[in-house]
Amino acid sequence: MSNHTFRPRLWAVLLTLLLSAGMVTAGVWQYGRGVQKQAMQADRARSSMAPARSLLDDVIAPARGQSRRVVVEGRYLPGLEVRLDNQPRQKRPGVHVWAPLQLADGRRLVVDRGWLPLGTAPSPPPVGGQRIEGQWRALPQPGMRLGTPKSACATPRPTLVNYPDLVAVRCLFGADTLDGLLELDASMPGGFVRDWAASGANEIPPTRHFGYAAQWWLFAATLIALFIKINLKKKS
Secondary structure (H helix, E strand, C coil): CCCEEECCCHHHHHHHHHHHHHHHHHHHHHHHHHHHHHHHHHHHHHHHHCCCEEHHHCCCCCCCCCCEEEEEEEEECCCCCEEECCCCECCECEEEEEEEEECCCCCEEEEEEEEEECCCCCCCCCCCEEEEEEEEECCCCCCCCCCCCCCCCCCCCCCEECCCCHHHHHHHHCCCEEEEEEEECCCCCCCCECCCCECECCCCCHHHHHHHHHHHHHHHHHHHHHHHHHHEEECC
């Protein structure tokens, strides 16, 4: 016969089940994101090795998280650059510099020239006709928006923006701006720091997602172990 009793309160059972289920679910989500990021990185590696195709053959941006290596010709438009805010790199605050490139047919596209530390003035883009290569991808989106960002269509025109959507991008650069973003290849002149990640330079790597998943599952296991230890008592 056992010399221990296990009679937890009903509310304690329900609370423990609810919290542990939430932790396990969070871990599963983080693990899934890690697997997804691994697939994105593999896709980007394949894309970077493929020969560049003319962007004008297909201007539709790939699905979010994917990219396509392209080449395009045009001229940078001076004085219209903006900086994408909240872009830390190696724990340093910074921005990404976006510049419009005008094509021969009058349309424009946004070129991400790379990362700069916060407060650093970007040098102007190259002058004259340019033939540039890079990764064509969908416009980036934040994981979460905090507060209401300042309108990109406001007057005076802002030079610091926070993840503008297509409507805002066309307010900044013109109504004929293509829906997408060209990440300037590291071999191209006129750029800054360009260590692009699978879905943008500010993405969380897969290994960190797997680490977060392990932490959530460890929290759930610890909670259950504590619940059992607290409620398992010796008989008097």
